[in-house]
Amino acid sequence: MFAPPALTDEQEQAATHAGGHLLIVAGAGTGKTTTLAARLAHLVDTGVAPEQILLLTFSRRAAAELTQRAEVVMGARIAAACWSGTFHAMANRFLRRYGRAIGLEPTFTVLDQADTADLLAYVRDEHQPPDARRRRRTNKDALAAIWSRCVNTRRPLVEVLERWYPWCLDDAEELRVVYAAYLRRKHTHRVLDYDDLLLHWWALLRTPSIRPLVAEQITHVLVDEVQDTNALQGDILAELAALGATITAVGDDAQAIYGFRAATVRNILDFPTRFGADVVTLTRNHRSTPEVLAAANAVMADALERHPKDLRAERSSGARPRLVTAHDEHAQATGVCDAVVERMEAGVALLQQAVLFRTSHHSQVLQVELTLRNIPFVVYGGLKFLEASHVKDLVCALRLVENPADDLAWFRVLQLIDGIGPTHARTITAALHNHQSIENPHLSPLLAALNTARAPALRATPGAQVAEVRRWLDARVERRHRNGAARTADLDRLEQAAGTAPSLERFLTDLTLDPPSSTGDLAGPPHLDDDYLTLSTIHSAKGAEWDVVHLIHLADGCLPSDMATGHPEEIEEERRLLHVAMTRARDDLWLHVPLRYHHHRQNSRGRDAHSYAQRSRFISAAVASECDETFATPPTPPAETQEVAVAPAVAEVQDFLAGLLEA
């Protein structure tokens, strides 16, 4: 018998619910993870084999946290036996194992979002090379986003264009051609994009020869953050249910923040009727003080769609949230640092404090200030490590080791050779596929390096394979970039990470499905016992909690983001984003509003500009009345208007120089 930590009545009811599908509506801070871990333990306790439980979480991080919590209750060995990970990671696992049944070679490579956009641009150029006379084409990121929305919402192209990309409607025919070519290309080159993983998993679950296997293997499915799943993921759950699995879904419609990724809140709202599920609602918040909750509830009070469940505070009274209006973002950064240090000196570890923001560049000024003050920090979210060109170069070269059919990888890697540009890269790729000979003396070192890395050599560990590829690559990376040393240092870190992977294929797949989420992730263990402050996008902070939380850049245009003010529902999603951010705080919540912030604007002279901001529209008078308000300190005068004292000797030199200019 296991002895779970004391559960409240509502948690207990959810954890031990028997006989059928279940929806747990769990507001922020109501002990969702505790309840889910307890349910997991309960299932095992009542005779379900851990190998028959599928745990679908939103991120690898959430999976790890849940598993860790479950380990405490049920022991590490049992917890580790569950199938757990993101929808995409689980799709990958099933497809590697059973893909052959639907005609999918299990050696496929996975394209991340940037690869997807690159491949779309690549096939478009084959059909329609850029034409100076024509107007600007749809950019490749939009190409990828449009198609992804079609797949994930399962709606036809024209409908998606009308609803979300009306300015692209004129290009509908062109897009159709490009997407058709993209589909063919992926198929012949054994590559899958993120959406393909879900789509093929779904197809697999509908395949008669596979269904009995899965039915036997998976009897219980636990889904976390179900409000952030999309239509396709909902259909996958339905297939699993049809195979006899019992589904437990957990979520909170007030925390739906992934609409931009085609998530639909219908998946949680319709769950009870679609699956005939019982519903248990958790409303007692154990995380935050009543003061923090009052402010968070006040934000949601103005929502267009009212969520009937107000969170009830269980904790005793604490400090009121602080609403700080700073003169500009420098003053804001100063204010955050002062408060963080003050709390640290009062005994709150940096690890128990966080600064959250809407977009990653909102944290730049703060990062400078933290560095100046020697306050250690780790940044989550928005990290473009995998998008840096030298990292992509290495990853593409490694993909060629695994899958020589990967045209996109060839296209990129070949252009690293002197004298080879887009045109030659294409012809050489085609020639390689047709086993024709190629006359280019610079090519053989690359082919040799790939062959050595590919050889089923005895010591071909992933680390050694990376090292082999780098013997060819490093010199080229250093030649192409001014800061070559820093870039090869990044490659060192990748090589190190590869050293711990079971295979090159696993290394590459993990890198795309679970990219390093923080600046520290690849750096390895030395960071672990340090104390550091967390900087995170709100999206990446989902599910986490801290004693002290600072929200910065709460200005209109930042939150709500001015990229997301087109449709009312987008604005509502931004509101929920603020709600999610505020409910991360246990004891102290700070809301920072800069009146003036740096704005990258492309005015005619190409100069950056400052914008004067207004407080976020979500901070209503009612919200403000739940906070203690502080106003801006007067600004320090800009440096260039300050009097600069000139020493006598310098004045003399200046006079001399000025004299040279006189006739």
Next chain:
DNA sequence: GAAATCATACTTTTT
């Protein structure tokens, strides 16, 4: 004709 180089515009959130 293709590659290298220079100039200019753009930069949400994530699997």
Next chain:
DNA sequence: GTATGATTTC
């Protein structure tokens, strides 16, 4: 810092 388009160089 990077992606794209125009211009220069090979």
